[in-house]
Amino acid sequence: MPKKAIRSLRCPTCRKIVLASDPEFPFCGERCRIIDLGKWASNGYVISTPLNDPETDDSDYPSERAKKP
Numbered sequence: 001m002p003k004k005a006i007r008s009l010r011c012p013t014c015r016k017i018v019l020a021s022d023p024e025f026p027f028c029g030e031r032c033r034i035i036d037l038g039k040w041a042s043n044g045y046v047i048s049t050p051l052n053d054p055e056t057d058d059s060d061y062p063s064e065r066a067k068k069p
Contacts, residue, residue, distance in 0.1 A: 012036060 007020035013032035018025055027033040039045055 008017050009020075009026060010016065011018050011028040011032050012026065013035050014028060016028045018028050022028070024030065024033060027036065
């Protein structure tokens with residue numbers, strides 16, 4: 001009889017292994033969930049490049065898009 005795969009990954013805050021069946025998944029607990037929320041609230045996580053709206057951007061080249069007033 002084949003074994004059933006157990007889904008798991010590491011808590012994004014403390015890197016502890018967390019099973020998908022755990023109630024706090026993907027975090028290992030409430031503490032790590034609150035720490036992660038605090039990082040979002042204090043702009044600890046940022047998008048590395050600016051997003052451009054293709055509907056308002058009529059330029060063909062990324063360098064020209066940055067120069068627009």
